[in-house]
Amino acid sequence: MIGVLDVGTNSIHVLIGELDRRGGVRVRLKAQELAQLGEGGLVRGRLTMAAQRRAFRVLARYAAILTRWNVDRIEAVATSAVREAENGAGFVRQVRRRLHVPLRVISGREEARLNYLGAWTAHRFRSPAAFIAIGGGSAQVVCAASGRLRYARSVPLGSARLAQQFLRHDPPRPNELAALTEHLRGAWKPVAKAVRRHRCRVALGGSAMIRQLLLASYWRARRRLPADEARLSIHRRTLAEIVAWLSSSTARERVRMRGLDPRREHLVLPTSLALLTWMDACGVPAIRYAPGSIREGLLRRYDETFTRMSAV
Numbered sequence: 001m002i003g004v005l006d007v008g009t010n011s012i013h014v015l016i017g018e019l020d021r022r023g024g025v026r027v028r029l030k031a032q033e034l035a036q037l038g039e040g041g042l043v044r045g046r047l048t049m050a051a052q053r054r055a056f057r058v059l060a061r062y063a064a065i066l067t068r069w070n071v072d073r074i075e076a077v078a079t080s081a082v083r084e085a086e087n088g089a090g091f092v093r094q095v096r097r098r099l100h101v102p103l104r105v106i107s108g109r110e111e112a113r114l115n116y117l118g119a120w121t122a123h124r125f126r127s128p129a130a131f132i133a134i135g136g137g138s139a140q141v142v143c144a145a146s147g148r149l150r151y152a153r154s155v156p157l158g159s160a161r162l163a164q165q166f167l168r169h170d171p172p173r174p175n176e177l178a179a180l181t182e183h184l185r186g187a188w189k190p191v192a193k194a195v196r197r198h199r200c201r202v203a204l205g206g207s208a209m210i211r212q213l214l215l216a217s218y219w220r221a222r223r224r225l226p227a228d229e230a231r232l233s234i235h236r237r238t239l240a241e242i243v244a245w246l247s248s249s250t251a252r253e254r255v256r257m258r259g260l261d262p263r264r265e266h267l268v269l270p271t272s273l274a275l276l277t278w279m280d281a282c283g284v285p286a287i288r289y290a291p292g293s294i295r296e297g298l299l300r301r302y303d304e305t306f307t308r309m310s311a312v
Contacts (some may be wrong), residue, residue, distance in 0.1 A: 001028070003071035005062055005101065009038035009081040009136030009160055010264070011208065012055060014062040015295040016069050029069065030295075033058045034263055038081035038137050042161040047085045055252035056095070071277060075298045079111050080137025080158055084119055101308040107152025114297030115150070119206050119290040121300045122228070130200035132278060133207040134271050136160035141191050141278075143198040151194050157210055162270035170251050172269070177247055180270065184277040193279035193306045203279070204290035208264075209271040214289050215259030217242060217266070225259060230265045232289035236279045243272045 006013040016029040027078040035055045040048045066074055073096045075094075083105050106114070115133045119125075128145040137158040143151040166172075166180040205214070214232040217239070219225060228234060244255065246269040254265040279287065 001069070001072050001175060002299060003066040003069065003074045004298050004299075005059065005066075005074065005076035005103070006294050007037065007055065007059070007076070007078040007082060007103065009042070009079065009138075009158055010034060010036055011294055012058045012062070013293075014039070014065060015299070016066070016071060017296075017299055019299060029065070029264065031062075031065075034261075036077070036160075036161050038158075040135055040164075041079065041085060042158075043164050045085055047081065052091055052094075055091075056098075059095060059101060063101050070073065074102055076101050076223070077106045077114075077292070077294065077298065078103055079106060080108070080135060080154075080156070080289070081106070082289055083124070084156070092117070097232050108140070109152050110137060112142050112152040112154050114153070115140050115206055115292075116142040116144055116295040116297070118294060118298075119204060119292035120144070121292060121296050123290060124241055125204065125290075125293070127200065127201045127204040128198060129204050129280065130195045130198070131204045131206065131285070132210075133155050133205070133285075133293075134159055134209055134274055135207055136267070137280075139274060141195065143195060145202055149197050153191055153194070154192060157184065157187055157274050158229075159267040159271040159274065163266050167270065172250050175274075180273060181277065184274055185281065188278050188281045192278070195282045195284075203284040203287040204206035205275065205287045206290045206292060208261075209267055210275065211289055211291075212260050212264065213242075213268060213272055213275070216257045216277075217259075218260040222293065226255065229289060230291055233286055235286045236276070237278050239272060239279065243269070243276050246272055265312075 001018050011032045012035045013032040017027040035058045037051050037055045039051050056073045131142040133140045135158045138154050139157040140154045160229040217234050255262040
């Protein structure tokens with residue numbers, strides 16, 4: 001049994017699980033808390049003291065849970081907010097020293113690989129697929145087929161980062177939206193070139209904000225939530241309509257969107273616009289939701305490593 005801690009820019013996740021004989025993930029415990037580690041610090045490149053205290057409290061609770069479960073191994077990773085902060089190494093040292101949690105910072109490429117591996121573990125997509133995950137600090141794009149990676153890239157286009165950098169008014173002003181759109185188009189150009197070169201037949205989207213965006217879209221169309229989230233999808237035209245509405249909406253209107261966590265209402269517009277510009281640049285007509293994440297990816301990689309060691 002393995003315990004996984006994922007210290008993200010917005011949320012901190014804990015997962016306790018194991019892999020069954022068929023390679024599926026059996027989750028024993030799963031929880032998350034919105035610690036907002038990147039709040040107020042992404043643009044400046046420093047973790048604020050308030051954000052660090054919030055994150056430390058959450059990690060202390062989760063460390064206690066892992067101790068009670070007596071897990072065989074702990075995999076703890078930190079992503080964009082810690083990776084890019086000049087005081088990120090100090091935060092990691094404090095977590096290791098005070099909580100005895102083996103926290104490590106992973107690269108953007110490893111984050112992309114783990115995100116896709118988590119999705120592939122759950123669904124085993126066979127066709128050449130382009131996978132995108134939009135987190136708080138960065139976005140990951142992968143091209144792969146049958147679990148074999150052909151391309152993996154992480155770019156600093158996370159929803160919280162974009163909100164802090166470009167959106168200062170409610171609703172956002174036209175010049176803010178124009179600057180954000182121009183920034184996204186420029187950043188996606190090399191990524192889109194790679195995705196087109198690999199001729200992916202399927203487009204998949206992961207991460208909490210993409211999931212919530214697709215849930216909100218489903219509700220707008222049907223006035224109910226889906227029985228099976230794995231069937232969620234969105235067409236580029238529908239997404240463009242949602243972006244148009246979000247661009248003129250206020251926070252009070254956005255928090256009423258069914259399917260959306262009210263605490264993340266300020267992130268739905270940058271997520272939607274980042275996804276739309278990626279689809280436009282890559283020529284993607286529609287995208288499907290792909291459950292699975294870094295946590296499941298870490299479980300899969302641990303199982304593969306353990307299997308290789310046992311065979312020696």
